[in-house]
Amino acid sequence: MVQLLNHIRLPAKLENLAGWTKSVSECAGVLGFDQKRISEIELALEEALVNICTYSYSEKKGEVEVNCKLDNHHLIIEIIDSGMPFDMTSLPNPDITSDISERKIGGVGVFLIKKMVDEVQYRRENDQNILSLIIKKGKG
Amino acid sequence: MKINSRKERNVMVVSVEGRIDATTAPEFEINLSDFISKGENMFLLNFGGLEYISSAGLRSILATAKKLKEKEGKIVLASLKGPVEEVFKISGFHSIFKIFNSEEAALKEI
Numbered sequence: 001m002v003q004l005l006n007h008i009r010l011p012a013k014l015e016n017l018a019g020w021t022k023s024v025s026e027c028a029g030v031l032g033f034d035q036k037r038i039s040e041i042e043l044a045l046e047e048a049l050v051n052i053c054t055y056s057y058s059e060k061k062g063e064v065e066v067n068c069k070l071d072n073h074h075l076i077i078e079i080i081d082s083g084m085p086f087d088m089t090s091l092p093n094p095d096i097t098s099d100i101s102e103r104k105i106g107g108v109g110v111f112l113i114k115k116m117v118d119e120v121q122y123r124r125e126n127d128q129n130i131l132s133l134i135i136k137k138g139k140g
Numbered sequence: 141m142k143i144n145s146r147k148e149r150n151v152m153v154v155s156v157e158g159r160i161d162a163t164t165a166p167e168f169e170i171n172l173s174d175f176i177s178k179g180e181n182m183f184l185l186n187f188g189g190l191e192y193i194s195s196a197g198l199r200s201i202l203a204t205a206k207k208l209k210e211k212e213g214k215i216v217l218a219s220l221k222g223p224v225e226e227v228f229k230i231s232g233f234h235s236i237f238k239i240f241n242s243e244e245a246a247l248k249e250i
Contacts, residue, residue, distance in 0.1 A: 017161065036223065112227065
């Protein structure tokens with residue numbers, strides 16, 4: 001059974017980053033995740049939200065909804081926007097070996113998301129992007 | 141985010157506390173750019189008080205490093221803590237930048 005714990009919907013603007021983050025961190029705190037894990041979850045969330053705020057709606061205004069859900073073994077963070085279709089799970093990993101002159105920053109955000117959470121799922125449904133960040137709960 | 145800077149011989153020591161995220165990274169990068177436009181080209185970033193960095197922060201550091209390379213300058217880092225060190229490792233940034241355990245060790249080397 002999946003239970004909805006927390007829900008927040010804000011305009012897709014970077015200035016709202018703290019609002020979404022606070023909602024998710026509180027939720028993760030209540031579930032007993034330690035500070036290190038919460039910080040990793042915050043990082044994955046920020047990278048996903050920054051992508052949406054920067055690219056998803058281009059010039060138009062839009063909103064982003066963040067839901068915290070819980071099933072028996074996982075915290076599931078759903079990030080929902082109605083902007084352009086974007087499946088980050090299909091992107092290749094960036095080249096992280098080149099030096100300063102050659103190094104490009106693009107793709108690092110998405111790579112960090114994949115590394116910080118246990119699983120990332122994407123689906124397009126009713127003209128919405130639904131990105132799920134899935135985090136295993138600790139034992140016990 | 142709080143930024144403190146001081147000059148140690150020819151090195152600008154920039155200590156950052158708190159969080160470098162997408163909302164604070166622009167201020168951090170402008171701070172460094174201002175020093176570069178005033179002629180500084182050796183930087184030591186002390187991240188001992190930094191709790192969090194995202195790709196926006198990495199982007200600022202890389203952009204600064206690219207600028208400095210043109211001016212034959214350099215940027216090194218010191219005192220990365222747990223979560224910040226983890227981000228540097230995952231992104232491969234720990235292998236493109238010189239990272240020291242302490243500010244003292246870094247100042248001895250540059």
